[in-house]
Amino acid sequence: MLAAWPRLRLYPLVALLALAFGFFFAAQLRAELIPPSNRVARNEALALTVRSLETDNAAYRSRTAALQSQIGRLETDAALRSGASRQLADQVAELRAHSGLTRLHGPGETVTLGNGQSPKGGAAVSAYLVNFQDVQDVVNLLFRGGAEGIAVNGRRITPESRIVGAGTAVVIDDGPPLVPPFSVAAVGNRAAIETLLAAPASLGDLKQRQRDYQVQLGWFGAGDLVLPAADTGLEPQYAHAG
């Protein structure tokens, strides 16, 4: 019994030493794997700034959408004041609908797009990823098919919309980055849109990548699609009627 004491005292000592060595080796290994800490810190600071600006952006958009909605109601009220007001209010309501500033619904098609499979062997190709140009191509094709309103992942396309890429994300009208899978919903003539989508010449590059890299591309129709209103104002600052 007494002879076991030194052995028992040795175990915690060995364990403690092993623990210390474990941390030492792990820290050493990580130091070689991760970028210098100042680079990470700078990256984190930038990411923090992005998050803060995105929060501000979302707040602006929310207030803009609320203002648009209030203006819509006030315009409806204004229409009651006189015949001329009613005519103007009707005209504005129609313009707002065509500009994507009001909710829209009707029959339509939804095109879905998703990343394919990374090629085996680690080949440095990005063709299996869907990007902003793919989204742009789908939007253009849907307009070609006579779409009367389009939304990408719930973001309404307006006459001034711009689509850009940010890494693997897609940014529409400087809104929050959208990541795959994408869902491009269009209200319009379902038959015309479906025919165009199915035509071999349409979306040739995407269809090729669907075969080569299993990029996901599909579409389905709906009797009543609902598109949200744009959450941005459309106030030209430089262009004037001329």
Place this chain on the structure above:
Amino acid sequence: MPAERRLRTPLVVGVVILLITLLAVIQVRSQAEVQRSLLSQDNTSLAFLIDDLHRSNDDLAKQEKALASRRDMLSGAGSAAVANAALSAEAQNLRIVQGLDPVRGPGVVVTVDAPLNDVDLQDAVNNLHVAGAEAISLAGRRIVTGTVIEASGGEVLINGVGVRGPWTLVAIGDPSRLATAGDEMTRTLRADARVRSASYRADPDLTISSVIRQRPFVYALAP
């Protein structure tokens, strides 16, 4: 129980604990790193994103101010005349946005002599929109997002009408951003073997007189 075995037991325990600790630390730190890498891009991309977000927030602040002023005008409109003035101002803005009225303002004119295709032209229009263009014309045709630019039988069609180069793009909007975009676009185009010439000029007072005819909704219903 020889002395050799007595010594081996704590050694094995030590090695096992060392390995477990090593794995645990790597695992925990790797997860944190993955989490960070999911949220982060490289510094240059983040810097561009910050720049874009700043600009977007500035634009949204201006739009919010303009919309609040329109709302106040409408809510305080004691008379039909005031309400009509607010409605007319909004109608005019939206007609400009949809390309239904001629417009004037500062901007750039980009001229390209090259056999550009529909995709090149779609990209050029998107680039100008990204650079803050509020009104665009291409080959004398008014363009908005939704204008169909397509290829058909070796020809480019804009909303079904055949057009051909040399290509002239007129964009009205933020003059400084458009000038930068014009410069970048023409430099990129000049590197393209198909391009015979590409140039741009900034102009403080451009006019786009072409307009789009609004198509009535056939399928869509606004609530």
